[in-house]
Amino acid sequence: MSCVASAAASRVAPRVPAADGARRRDRVSRGARRPGARPMATTAEAASVDVAAIEDAWIAGSLERCAVGEGVAGLREGALARLAAARMPTQRVEDYRFTDLAPLVGAQPAAADPAAAAGVDASAWTLEGAATTRVVLVDGVFCAALSDLSGVPGAVVAGAASAGAAPSDALGAVSGLRGGVFVDLNAAVARDVVTVTVPAGVKMIAPLHVVQLSTALQSDESARVAASAPRLVLDAGDGAEVALVEEFAPAPAPGAGAESPSSAPTTRYWLNGVCEIRVGKNARVTHSMVQAQSRNAVHTRSTHVTQAAESEYSLAEINVGGAVGRHDLTITQLGPRTSTNLACFNLAGEGQCLDLHSAVTLDHEEGRTDQVHKCIVSHATGRGVFDGNVRVNKAAQRTDAGQISRNLLLVPKATVNVKPNLQIVADDVVCTHGCTVSDLEEEELFYIQSRGLSPATARSLLVAGFGLEIASRLPGKDLRDRVEKVVRDALAQDDVVMVA
Numbered sequence: 001m002s003c004v005a006s007a008a009a010s011r012v013a014p015r016v017p018a019a020d021g022a023r024r025r026d027r028v029s030r031g032a033r034r035p036g037a038r039p040m041a042t043t044a045e046a047a048s049v050d051v052a053a054i055e056d057a058w059i060a061g062s063l064e065r066c067a068v069g070e071g072v073a074g075l076r077e078g079a080l081a082r083l084a085a086a087r088m089p090t091q092r093v094e095d096y097r098f099t100d101l102a103p104l105v106g107a108q109p110a111a112a113d114p115a116a117a118a119g120v121d122a123s124a125w126t127l128e129g130a131a132t133t134r135v136v137l138v139d140g141v142f143c144a145a146l147s148d149l150s151g152v153p154g155a156v157v158a159g160a161a162s163a164g165a166a167p168s169d170a171l172g173a174v175s176g177l178r179g180g181v182f183v184d185l186n187a188a189v190a191r192d193v194v195t196v197t198v199p200a201g202v203k204m205i206a207p208l209h210v211v212q213l214s215t216a217l218q219s220d221e222s223a224r225v226a227a228s229a230p231r232l233v234l235d236a237g238d239g240a241e242v243a244l245v246e247e248f249a250p251a252p253a254p255g256a257g258a259e260s261p262s263s264a265p266t267t268r269y270w271l272n273g274v275c276e277i278r279v280g281k282n283a284r285v286t287h288s289m290v291q292a293q294s295r296n297a298v299h300t301r302s303t304h305v306t307q308a309a310e311s312e313y314s315l316a317e318i319n320v321g322g323a324v325g326r327h328d329l330t331i332t333q334l335g336p337r338t339s340t341n342l343a344c345f346n347l348a349g350e351g352q353c354l355d356l357h358s359a360v361t362l363d364h365e366e367g368r369t370d371q372v373h374k375c376i377v378s379h380a381t382g383r384g385v386f387d388g389n390v391r392v393n394k395a396a397q398r399t400d401a402g403q404i405s406r407n408l409l410l411v412p413k414a415t416v417n418v419k420p421n422l423q424i425v426a427d428d429v430v431c432t433h434g435c436t437v438s439d440l441e442e443e444e445l446f447y448i449q450s451r452g453l454s455p456a457t458a459r460s461l462l463v464a465g466f467g468l469e470i471a472s473r474l475p476g477k478d479l480r481d482r483v484e485k486v487v488r489d490a491l492a493q494d495d496v497v498m499v500a
Helices: 043-047 057-066 076-085 181-189 442-449 455-471 477-493
Strands: 108-111 134-138 157-160 194-198 208-214 224-228 231-236 241-250 269-279 284-291 298-307 312-319 324-333 339-348 353-362 368-377 383-392 399-409 415-424 429-438
Touching: 057 076, 057 108, 057 181, 057 224, 076 181, 181 269, 181 298, 194 241, 208 269, 231 241, 231 284, 241 269, 269 284, 269 312, 284 298, 284 477, 298 312, 312 324, 312 455, 312 477, 324 339, 339 353, 339 383, 339 455, 339 477, 353 368, 353 399, 368 383, 368 415, 368 455, 383 399, 383 429, 399 415, 399 455, 415 429, 442 455, 455 477
Parallel strands: 108 224, 134 208, 194 231, 208 241, 224 269, 231 269, 241 284, 269 298, 284 312, 298 324, 312 339, 324 353, 339 368, 353 383, 368 399, 383 415, 399 429
Antiparallel strands: 157 194
């Protein structure tokens, strides 16, 4: 079965040089709608933006090459207006001080080829108990042939805009709290939006499994890379419960079959994703993410969450792939007695920079947040970055907030830049944070070797225990086994041998 997303004509007219001292203004034109399809942008939105006025040449060029979609309805106009005056972040910007975007800005992102989706085999990405609650995106576009939503409860709305799914009013409302260049680029060029709405009181027993695969361009222009802009909106009503599992990976090379999810380890592409999650009162959302992109890929992801009173949001994420892997995570607690649990494991190898920027805001009493960040850097040219901000405002009395970052450097010259940041305005709180950066402890190595194990085996066991503790929080043995293999393969690339 094939899955081919049709591409409309470019929505962005090419930029042209100024003539006779005056710059010609090429305006964005709105493409024809498919019969019966809901438009992704209105006529007023598409016609009111002057793309030639975008000041940053890289942003303008990327819009020209990537705008085969009509963007996100209701958000595109504002996004393009902000992009007109925006600049791509550099290391002079504090939020990107340690994150070098050279692999991205040195490339020329272009829309992924819709025909490349045909023949993609996603059968290697399985999840126990989620065979009929599965969404597959190829280059950010919903693929009905590879997806199966027959097990979704009837009251739950799950689907994609390209398949006629109704939009959620959470779209844009959550991401608007922070935004940024990458969020605006997503809104401007997205070709599809996946929406999941769980009504009040509904408890989904099976997890929702979202597999996001990326293809590479078949082009003679080495600077060009395939770009995709997936967008996911999850709205959990009051008292609802849902588990969301996301996986990111390169699509298997043609003819590779489904045996190896990492059969395209060197493909180049850029995935720029946005996820918006709204958690209702007394609702519970369990979120798992596994980012196993190619080491030549660029992965930028923004996750924005709002939590109503007495709700619970838990996130466990594993990041292994990408020349640059950047996750911007924003959590805002909107009511009292709200719980947030965050756990992240990053593994940065040769030439990789893996970055987690998180911001948790507590504005109400008796809130709780607990964050654990772990990072292994396994090569001298690898870099881990963590900037975690927890803000406890004045009204957030009797808050319990904890944050810890543990970092393991396996080789000389490996680098981590860590900034745990706990801002406390309230005066009746229990708050802790800390950070460690080290190689493996000699005492721990000696203890294991004293049990008759070799130094290599002792080191391997400690590394495995350090990283896979976060992976143990993932649902499904098949997913945990897949993550363990990805981690072992990544360490092996950097000559860190793991015992079986």
